[in-house]
Amino acid sequence: MFDPRSITIEALESDPFPIYARLRAEAPLTGVPVANCWFATRWKDIEAINRSADFTAASDEAPVNEAFGRPNVLTTEGPVHAELRGGIEPHYRPKKVASYIEALVRPIAEAQLAPLLAAGGGDLMAEYFEPISALSLARSFGLSAVDVATLRRWFHGLSQGAINFERDPARKAQCDRAVAEIEALLLPLLARLAREPDGSPLSHLLHSGMPEGETRAPERILPSVKVTLLGGMQEPGHGAGTTLTGLLQAPEQLAALRADPDGLMAQSIDEGLRWVAPIGTMMRTATRETEINGTSIAPGTAISLIMASANRDESRFPDPDRFDIFRPQTAHMSFGAGAHFCAGKWFAKAQIEIALRTLLEAVPNLRLMETPVFRGWEFRAPQALRVRF
Ligand code: HEM
Numbered sequence: 001m002f003d004p005r006s007i008t009i010e011a012l013e014s015d016p017f018p019i020y021a022r023l024r025a026e027a028p029l030t031g032v033p034v035a036n037c038w039f040a041t042r043w044k045d046i047e048a049i050n051r052s053a054d055f056t057a058a059s060d061e062a063p064v065n066e067a068f069g070r071p072n073v074l075t076t077e078g079p080v081h082a083e084l085r086g087g088i089e090p091h092y093r094p095k096k097v098a099s100y101i102e103a104l105v106r107p108i109a110e111a112q113l114a115p116l117l118a119a120g121g122g123d124l125m126a127e128y129f130e131p132i133s134a135l136s137l138a139r140s141f142g143l144s145a146v147d148v149a150t151l152r153r154w155f156h157g158l159s160q161g162a163i164n165f166e167r168d169p170a171r172k173a174q175c176d177r178a179v180a181e182i183e184a185l186l187l188p189l190l191a192r193l194a195r196e197p198d199g200s201p202l203s204h205l206l207h208s209g210m211p212e213g214e215t216r217a218p219e220r221i222l223p224s225v226k227v228t229l230l231g232g233m234q235e236p237g238h239g240a241g242t243t244l245t246g247l248l249q250a251p252e253q254l255a256a257l258r259a260d261p262d263g264l265m266a267q268s269i270d271e272g273l274r275w276v277a278p279i280g281t282m283m284r285t286a287t288r289e290t291e292i293n294g295t296s297i298a299p300g301t302a303i304s305l306i307m308a309s310a311n312r313d314e315s316r317f318p319d320p321d322r323f324d325i326f327r328p329q330t331a332h333m334s335f336g337a338g339a340h341f342c343a344g345k346w347f348a349k350a351q352i353e354i355a356l357r358t359l360l361e362a363v364p365n366l367r368l369m370e371t372p373v374f375r376g377w378e379f380r381a382p383q384a385l386r387v388r389f
Contacts, residue, residue, distance in 0.1 A: 001026055001027075002022045002023065002025075002026040002027055004023070004027055004030050004031060004032045004033070004039070005033055005034075007019055007032055007034055007035075008034060009034055009035075009165075009166050012035075012377040013375055013376055013377060014375065015374075016280070016308065016309075016377040016380075017308075017309075017312060017321065020041050020306060020308065020309035020312065021312070023039060023041040023309070024041045024042050024309060024313060024314075028040070028041050028042040028045055029041075029042075029045055029292060029293075029295040029297075029303075032304075034166060035165045035166065035304060036061065036165055036166070036167070036302070037061060037165065037283070037302040037303060037304050038297075038301055038302065038303040038304065039303070039304050039306055039309075040292075040303050040304070040305050040306060041306050041309040041310070041313075042309070042310070042313055042315075043310040043313040043315065043316050043333070044293060044313075044315075045292055045293055045295075046305045046306070046307065046310045046333065047310075047337070048292050048293060049284055049292055049303065049305060050284075050305070050337045050338045051338070052290065052292070054286055054287055054288050054290035054297075055284040055285065055286055055287065055290075055303070056077055056284065056285055056287050057074065057075055057076075057077060057081075057282075057283070057284055057339070057340050058075050058076055058077045058285070059075055059283045059284060059285040059302055060285070060302075061283065061285065061302035062074065062075050062283040062302075063161065063162055063163060063164045063165055063283075064161070064162050064223075064227060066161070066164070066172075067158070067161025067162055067164065067172070067175050067179075067226075068158070068161065068162070068179070068222075068223045068226040068227060069219075069222065069223040069226075070223055071084065071220070071223060071224075072084070072223035072224050072226070072227050073085050073088065073223075073224040073227055073228075073340075073343075074227050074340060075283075077339070081339065081340075083209065084205075084221070084224045085343060086208060086209065087201065087204050087205035087206075087208050087216075087221065087224070088201050088204075088205065088224065088228055088343055089343045090201075090204065091140065091141075091200075091201045091204070092140075092201075092343055092344050092346060092347045093346070094346040097346045097347050097350055098350070100140070101347065101350040101351065101354065102354065104136055104139060104140060105132065105136050105350070105351050105354040105355065106354055106358060108131075108132050108135045108136055108139075109128075109132050109354055109355050109358035109359070110358060112127065112128050112131050112132055113128065113358060113359060113362055115127070116128060116389075117362065117363070117389065120388060120389050121369070121386070121387050121388035121389050122386070122387070123384045123385060123386050124241060124244065124359075124385040124386075124387055125237070125241045125381070125382055125383070125384050125385045126152075126384065128355070128359065129236075129237040129238075129240045129241045129244075129355060129385070130152055130234075130237040130238075130241075131148045131151075131152070131237075132236075132237060132240075132351070132355045133233055133234065133235070133236040133237030133238075133240070133351065133355075134148055134151035134152055134155060134233040134234075134237070135148055135151065136236070136347075136351050137228075137229070137232035137233045137236075137344075137347075138151055138229075138233065140200075140201070140347070141200060141201050141202055141228065141229070141232065142189075142193070142198065142200025142201060142202035142203060143189075143202070146185065150181075151233055153178065153181070154178050154181065154182055154229060154233070155178075155229065155230055155233040155234040156174075156178075157174050157175055157177055157178025157179075157181075158175060158178050158179070158182075158226060158229065158230040159175075159230060159234060159379055160172075160174040160175045160178075161174075161175025161176070161178075161179070162175075162230055162378070162379075163376075163378035163379060165304075165378070179226065182225075182226065182229070183222065186218070186222065186225065187218055189202070190202070190206060190218045190221075191218075193206055194206055194207075194215040201228075202225065205221045205224070205225065206221065228343075228344075231279070231342070231344065232344050232347075232348075234278075234379065235278040235279060235344075235348060235379075236344075236347075236348040236351045236352050236355075237355075237381075238278040238379065238380070238381035239269070239272060239273050239278045239334075239348065239352050240272075240351075240352040240355050240356060241372075241381055241382050241385050242272045242273070242275065242276045242278065242374075242380075242381055242382065243268060243269055243271070243272025243273070243352065243356065244272075244356065244359075244385065245272075245372045245374075245382050245385060246271065246272050246275055246323035246325075247268065247272075247323075247325075248366065248367075248368045248387070249323065249368070250323055250324075253268075253323075253324070253325050253326070254366075256325070256326075257325065257360075258360060261357060261360070264325060265353055265356070265357070266349075266353070267325055267326075267329060268325045268356075269349055269352050269353060269356070270329070270332060271323060271324065271325045271327065272323070272352075273332060273334040273335075274311045274317070274332035274334060275311070275323045276308070276374060276380050276381070277307050277308040277311055277332075277333070277334040277380065278334065278379065278380065278381060279307070279334065279336075279378070279379060280306060280307060280308035280309075280376070280377050280378050280379065280380055281304040281305060281306050281307065281308070281377070281378050282304070282305045282307065282336055282340070283302060283303070283304055283305075284302075284303050284305060285300065285301065285302050285303070286298065286299055286300065286301045286303070287299060307332075307333040307334055307336070308377070308380065310332075310333045311332045311333055311334060316330060317330065335348075363389045365389060366387055366389060367387060367388050367389075368385075368386070368387055369386040369387060369388050370386055372384065372385050372386075
């Protein structure tokens, strides 16, 4: 019998999938001491917890609370959640996204690609996908003036706090440095936007639904701004890099996509996001004594819903470890579910598509220089994606 006490953070970081497979088979709902919470690893249990009224996202244990502060959109429910989400969501709804995404992302992608073309290759994570992701979100959100090196430093720092399940002081310090830098830049900007609204999501967060002449205090919105900056800047780049890795390691699938991009692009991106979920987990807490598919759960139990594992549940996805853009189209869980379903899903998918199309159209002979190494369990992506053209 698999003992969850044998799980280490290093094993999760380097390759969590064999651990999840054993947990799905032998201990699908169980406490994992090193992560200070329970893990739910089967699709049907995660789905049941998401649907149950006995669980809340307002989880005291979620590392984002300590890292980014409260109230934040991820760990609130009811009217406060609606208020915070309502400030962000309108700019990222499908029709709105369709009205601006090509004009926003294509020039950023072309500018990032130009030096790579001149050099005949490079690291597509650091030099292409992550910059496109960070700049697209920052410009859409109301932070046009911040350069890409600063944005990447921010999301790498913020991510250390958001994943700090093991409460590591080094991770906390790295996150605190990013938070201090972000607040130093944002506080004067928010003061100006309070006086002079500009229609950006940042401005909307201050003004939406407020009585005439009043704005929200910066401390009310800053935690949710940090959540959005992290998810919004980091994840589309990671999803794009993962998708391209899968394609480069399956050349016949890449050739099929090149031959029919209009027909196969959407399912290729969904397969990349299923195969390696950029965000691997969501945190929920039991509000009362309850039962999930036969397992008793005590009130106050914090459970990490492992979407990365649900996406590889063999009862839903045959041969789940295989990247296969031709597999039957079955919904994955990488954007979460329920009231906290990702507010940036359409923006993210459209952005990944433009980044991939710009690259594939310009580079007919993309070749991997080394096997990409993935790391992370809460956030997972190739650490580098070195290619030659
Ligand atoms: C491939 C890219 C992305 C992935 C895989 C992803 C994934 C997720 C997931 C799993 C959640 C739910 C977390 C939970 O319930 O605990 C979430 C929430 C959220 N995401 Fe994304 N995300 C992505 C891109 C974006 C982008 C580009 C934005 C920018 C607008 C964004 C903004 C948000 C916000 C604001 C929430 C909180 C929603 C709420 O709590 O109501 N995400 N995302």
